[in-house]
Amino acid sequence: MRAVVDGRFASTTPDLSPQKDVMDIYCGQLGMVTQLTYCVSMNEGLPCRNVIGCWEARVDIMALLKRAFTEEELRKCFSGLPKSRLDRIMEILRAIDKET
Amino acid sequence: MNKKIFLSEQDMPREWYNIQADLPNPLPPPLNPETGEPISPDMLAPIFPMNLIEQEVSTERWIKIPDEVLERLVMYRPSPLCRAYSLEKFLQTPARIYYKNEGVSPAGSHKPNTAIAQAYYNKVAGIKRLTTETGAGQWGSALAFACNQFDLELKIYMVRVSYNQKPYRRIMMETWGGKCVPSPSPDTTAGRKFLEQNADHPGSLGIAISEAIEDAVTSENTKYSLGSVLNHVLMHQTIIGLEAEKQLKMVGDYPDVVIGCAGGGSNFAGISFPFIRDKIYGKNVRIVASEPTSCPTLTKGPYVYDFGDTAQMTPLLPMYSIGHEFVPAPIHAGGLRYHGMAPLVSRLCMDGLMEAKAYNQLETFGAGITFARTEGFIPAPETNHAIACAIDEAKKAKEEGKEKVILMSWSGHGIIDLPSYDAFMSGKLEDYAMPDEEIQGLIRDLRRCK
Numbered sequence: 001m002r003a004v005v006d007g008r009f010a011s012t013t014p015d016l017s018p019q020k021d022v023m024d025i026y027c028g029q030l031g032m033v034t035q036l037t038y039c040v041s042m043n044e045g046l047p048c049r050n051v052i053g054c055w056e057a058r059v060d061i062m063a064l065l066k067r068a069f070t071e072e073e074l075r076k077c078f079s080g081l082p083k084s085r086l087d088r089i090m091e092i093l094r095a096i097d098k099e100t
Numbered sequence: 101m102n103k104k105i106f107l108s109e110q111d112m113p114r115e116w117y118n119i120q121a122d123l124p125n126p127l128p129p130p131l132n133p134e135t136g137e138p139i140s141p142d143m144l145a146p147i148f149p150m151n152l153i154e155q156e157v158s159t160e161r162w163i164k165i166p167d168e169v170l171e172r173l174v175m176y177r178p179s180p181l182c183r184a185y186s187l188e189k190f191l192q193t194p195a196r197i198y199y200k201n202e203g204v205s206p207a208g209s210h211k212p213n214t215a216i217a218q219a220y221y222n223k224v225a226g227i228k229r230l231t232t233e234t235g236a237g238q239w240g241s242a243l244a245f246a247c248n249q250f251d252l253e254l255k256i257y258m259v260r261v262s263y264n265q266k267p268y269r270r271i272m273m274e275t276w277g278g279k280c281v282p283s284p285s286p287d288t289t290a291g292r293k294f295l296e297q298n299a300d301h302p303g304s305l306g307i308a309i310s311e312a313i314e315d316a317v318t319s320e321n322t323k324y325s326l327g328s329v330l331n332h333v334l335m336h337q338t339i340i341g342l343e344a345e346k347q348l349k350m351v352g353d354y355p356d357v358v359i360g361c362a363g364g365g366s367n368f369a370g371i372s373f374p375f376i377r378d379k380i381y382g383k384n385v386r387i388v389a390s391e392p393t394s395c396p397t398l399t400k401g402p403y404v405y406d407f408g409d410t411a412q413m414t415p416l417l418p419m420y421s422i423g424h425e426f427v428p429a430p431i432h433a434g435g436l437r438y439h440g441m442a443p444l445v446s447r448l449c450m451d452g453l454m455e456a457k458a459y460n461q462l463e464t465f466g467a468g469i470t471f472a473r474t475e476g477f478i479p480a481p482e483t484n485h486a487i488a489c490a491i492d493e494a495k496k497a498k499e500e501g502k503e504k505v506i507l508m509s510w511s512g513h514g515i516i517d518l519p520s521y522d523a524f525m526s527g528k529l530e531d532y533a534m535p536d537e538e539i540q541g542l543i544r545d546l547r548r549c550k
Contacts, residue, residue: 024528026461026481026520028363028392029305030259031236032266033523042261042304044297054394057460084443085329085364086130088306090139092313093146099289100318 209512237269328364337370365442
């Protein structure tokens, strides 16, 4: 559950000071340098699907994930195989079709 | 000895090469994940014009490049093939290293090769407007340039975190007349949903894709454009390898190894597919895709959530598919659905027609700096993967005392990616044991925000 602050949902992006978030990583998906903060929260408050592969050599990312997220959240994030781009396109088209 | 090998405009290839005609094992049709049935052209018609869908499924070996496309390509093509003499000297290698410089295009990368073709085919299909998504703007800027050439409107949904932090590519897109908005945006149902949850949502490529597709489907005379993964996109890039083949012939060389960086697969396909054709028909050439260790799609499979024991007590395990031999059943059934990688490239990898190597970001930026300090040009971070691999091959040639010919695709320049180099040179990409108090702080913040 997200906390409600000032009548709206609080940011899903943790407000980390630069001192806390000192490591950068080059994100091939975005095509730019980004930080761990973004990687662990960009997916509607959940981690990016690639976060383990990207960060495992640099921090104990598994331990961090297990401590920061519930099993259900991790399951939601990592269960099943990732979708291909075409799968994703078809999924979006179906969703739009249902809404209209 | 010439540094650069130029092909005349008259000698530029007039046809794209479609590798689907020569595949030893044809690519199975993509399946609709909901029904398990093949995806029909009609299902893609809401987002792509029929002429591009026809190319997507075509098995014709050669497809004519329309004159209108050639007229635009010739603005920067044929791209030079360069001999990396200074890099060879630095490495003290007997190898001859050639790099195909795709950084000479207006957008600074190989991406306009398909952007121009896609804009043209949409134009002749009567489409007035395109939509797309972009991360830091490499694809968005290429498509903005192409749409401007064919007088098409373009709306680009740019991941908000990039929109805020990387203004230069946004400015490029706008200079060419594209309309660039941060995603999530208030312009679509998908975007509004995320903004309602968080007005400062940083965005993601997934959200931007949803917005671009929704816009295309719900707007008149509008289609969606994609810069990688799909078969026709890869085919449009084969002009890179076809030119390189001719240029190498001009100096009497043929590659022992062809190297390209592989993210979505389009640049790799561009340099390698014409040579894979030679390999299929008996030539002795190695084809190597170079990918990041952080997001391996060819050297390893994806991480999936799984229980490690029958008692289901282990909450999270990385389950890599093991190279080319192990194919998880759902991937096999769905037709090589590796996340993010073009199905054609996955197929070729599984058929043993190419190999893949993975490099971490420190190795690749190190290779990029070596290249910049020898050959002068600053490569795009993606390009650095190909350079790291080429350097490895050149070192191996030295160890073996062999005069190997190495061809690599230099997919783009890194002038707009200088913050990445800054992060590398200031040590911010280094491995680092995060102190427990920092981990605790991060966890506290994440919990507070949930």
